[in-house]
Amino acid sequence: xxxxxxxxxxxxxxxxxxxxxxxxxxxxxxxxxxxxxxxxxxxxxxxxxxxxxxxxxxxxxxxxxxxxxxxxxxxxxxxxxxxxxxxxxxxxxxxxxxxxxxxxxxxxxxxxxxxxxxxxxxxxxxxxxxxxxxxxxxxxxxxxxxxxxxxxxxxxxxxxxxxxxxxxxxxxxxxxxxxxxxxxxxxxxxxxxxxxxxxxxxxxxxxxxxxxxxxxxxxxxxxxxxxxxxxxxxxxxxxxxxxxxxxxxxxxxxxxxxxxxxxxxxxxxxxxxxxxxxxxxxxxxxxxxxxxxxxxxxxxxxxxxxxxxxxxxxxxxxxxxxxxxxxxxxxxxxxxxxxxxxxxxxxxxxxxxxxxxxxxxxxxxxxxxxxxxxxxxxxxxxxxxxxxxxxxxxxxxxxxxxxxxxxxxxxxxxxxxxxxxxxxxxxxxx
Numbered sequence: 338x339x340x341x342x343x344x345x346x347x348x349x350x351x352x353x354x355x356x357x358x359x360x361x362x363x364x365x366x367x368x369x370x371x372x373x374x375x376x377x378x379x380x381x382x383x384x385x386x387x388x389x390x391x392x393x394x395x396x397x398x399x400x401x402x403x404x405x406x407x408x409x410x411x412x413x414x415x416x417x418x419x420x421x422x423x424x425x426x427x428x429x430x431x432x433x434x435x436x437x438x439x440x441x442x443x444x445x446x447x448x449x450x451x452x453x454x455x456x457x458x459x460x461x462x463x464x465x466x467x468x469x470x471x472x473x474x475x476x477x478x479x480x481x482x483x484x485x486x487x488x489x490x491x492x493x494x495x496x497x498x499x500x501x502x503x504x505x506x507x508x509x510x511x512x513x514x515x516x517x518x519x520x521x522x523x524x525x526x527x528x529x530x531x532x533x534x535x536x537x538x539x540x541x542x543x544x545x546x547x548x549x550x551x552x553x554x555x556x557x558x559x560x561x562x563x564x565x566x567x568x569x570x571x572x573x574x575x576x577x578x579x580x581x582x583x584x585x586x587x588x589x590x591x592x593x594x595x596x597x598x599x600x601x602x603x604x605x606x607x608x609x610x611x612x613x614x615x616x617x618x619x620x621x622x623x624x625x626x627x628x629x630x631x632x633x634x635x636x637x638x639x640x641x642x643x644x645x646x647x648x649x650x651x652x653x654x655x656x657x658x659x660x661x662x663x664x665x666x667x668x669x670x671x672x673x674x675x676x677x678x679x680x681x682x683x684x685x686x687x688x689x690x691x692x693x694x695x696x697x698x699x700x701x702x703x704x705x706x707x708x709x710x711x712x713x714x715x716x717x718x719x720x721x722x723x724x725x726x727x728x729x730x731x732x733x734x735x736x737x738x739x740x741x742x743x744x745x746x747x748x749x750x751x752x753x754x755x756x757x758x759x760x761x762x763x764x765x766x767x
Contacts, residue, residue, distance in 0.1 A: 349527045350469045350478070356523040357462065358485040360420065363516025365494015367427070367451070370502045370509035374434075375444060377506065384441050388448050395452035396691045403456045404464075404684020405544040408677055412461040412468075413527050419461070420521035423454035427514035431507040454517075459687065464679035467671045469527075475668040476613035483660055484609035491602035548681025551674070557735035558673065561666050562686050564728050568632065570693040571717040572659060574701030575636060579652075582710035587645055597649055604653030608660030616665050622732045624665045629725040631658030636718025640711045 375388040407415060430447045433439040470478040501509040552558045583594045608628070616624045631654055638651035674682045704713045 352523045352527045353462075353466070353469050354481055354485060356416075356420075356520040357482055358489050359516050359523070360458075360520040361486040361489030362494045362497070363513040363520075364455075365490035365492075365496075366498040366501060366509045366516075367494075367513045368490065369495045369498025370513075371448070373499070373502045374506055374510075378439060378444070379441055381441075388441075388444050391445055391448035392452040392455070393691065393694070395449065395456045396687060399453060399456050400460070400684045400688035400691070401545045401549070401681070402541060402684075403460045404548060404681040404687075405541055406457070407460040407464050407680025407683070408544065408548075409680075412465040412680070413524055415461040416458050416465070417521045417524050419454040419458035420517040420524070422457075423451050424514040424517035424521070426450040426454070427510045427517070431510040431514070434507050434510070456687075460680050460683045463667060463671070463683045464676075467676065467679070472672060475671055476616045476664060479664045479668050479671075480609045480611075480613045482609075483612075483664055484606050487602055487605040487609060487656075487660070491605065492599060495602075544681060545684075548678055549685055551678050552682055552685045555673070555735075556731060558670060558682070560728055560731045560735065561670060562689050564629070564724065565662075565666065565686065565690040566693040567724055568629065568659065568662065568721065569690050570697030570700070571636070571721055572632065572655070572697070573694040574697035575639075575655075575714055575717050577698040578701050578705040578710045578713050581705060582639070582714065583648075586710060587643065587648065589645060593645065597645070597652055600649040601652040601656040604656030605660045607653075608657030609664060611657075612661045612664035615661060616668075621665050621669055625662055625732060626725050626729055628658040628661035628665070629721060629728075631655070631661070633718045633721030633725065636714045636721065638718075640715035640718065 371388070371392075372385065375385045379385050379388070426447045430439060430444070433443050466478060466482065467475065497512075498509050501512060552562060579598070580594055583589050583597060587593075589597075612624065612628075615627075619627070635651040635655035635658065638654070639648050642648060642651075670682060670686065671679065701713045701717065704716060
């Protein structure tokens with residue numbers, strides 16, 4: 338892809354972040370309201386769980402081709418298309434609800450369409466960000482992106498979703514649709530990089546194979562991908578049984594569970610905000626290993642206490658560690674992967690990272706049934722601490738912090754760009 342100099346502007350970056358923030362609030366509203374709506378409309382608990390799971394299925398089925406399309410087409414336009422697809426699905430859902438026709442099968446189709454839109458949007462957005470900011474600001478930019486997503490989705494959106502559903506079942510659907518329309522309008526004002534069409538017409542399978550091969554051959558990218566999958570398996574497994582720990586071990590009411598979940602989300606916002614600064618102070622690989630170890634220690638802390646206050650602090654620390662890992666790992670991948678492969682590499686990364694989540698939930702659920710939630714949290718914490726020790730040599734050996742600059746120059750030279758021009762045209766976003 339070729340990047341327009343006008344695209345690398347503060348206006349483009351701020352529009353990008355604003356679109357992500359608005360969309361994140363809408364996502365949070367939907368994440369809270371869709372299960373409530375499914376439970377209100379459907380009598381079968383299994384059908385309710387199918388609707389909830391359907392939004393994540395597209396990552397397993399379409400993660401790789403969506404990444405290829407993010408490299409083949411203009412990424413900004415793909416994000417707009419994904420926003421409009423999700424807005425249309427939600428408007429259709431509200432219409433069917435008003436007519437009394439929103440049953441299991443229409444809900445399933447709508448959930449799948451929402452998942453497809455999320456896959457397309459995410460693959461394109463993480464591949465687009467390096468074109469919006471210069472290389473030396475990636476950690477700060479990714480930190481802000483994760484921060485607005487956590488704040489909008491996990492705090493504000495979740496809170497609004499439950500409240501708005503009580504006002505009216507269609508209200509959260511329509512508000513979420515409106516958020517996607519606003520996001521699309523903001524993105525249309527961004528001048529995105531144009532795809533390079535100078536070569537032969539690409540074939541989808543060949544493109545996917547190239548992206549998978551690129552990640553699999555690189556030791557650092559391979560280590561980041563595998564580690565992310567294990568982190569997500571443990572983290573989601575702990576999330577799945579956290580409510581049992583709060584209810585049965587700590588003996589707290591449902592309202593307290595919501596507060597503790599919010600503490601984890603708040604930790605994530607803090608971790609997103611400080612990740613760039615931590616990375617500059619101690620280095621990228623130490624930041625990765627520190628974030629990973631912090632999640633592990635936090636899991637052990639939750640398992641070892643009867644104090645709700647200690648659990649709140651530990652759960653918050655876990656969220657912070659996860660976001661430090663995410664921000665630094667994503668920034669490293671964006672530096673090391675050529676622009677023409679960024680979409681496909683994101684698809685590979687997300688496929689593995691998200692594909693392990695349901696496995697982790699099932700394993701931790703079984704472990705909780707057998708030995709209790711404390712054991713599940715302790716086992717997850719121990720696994721991540723051992724993982725931090727095992728992956729440290731590979732990350733330290735493969736770290737190309739000093740070679741990132743050279744790699745970017747080679748990539749830019751091959752695609753007819755000038756890296757020095759890109760760095761000089763900084764976005765003064767701070």
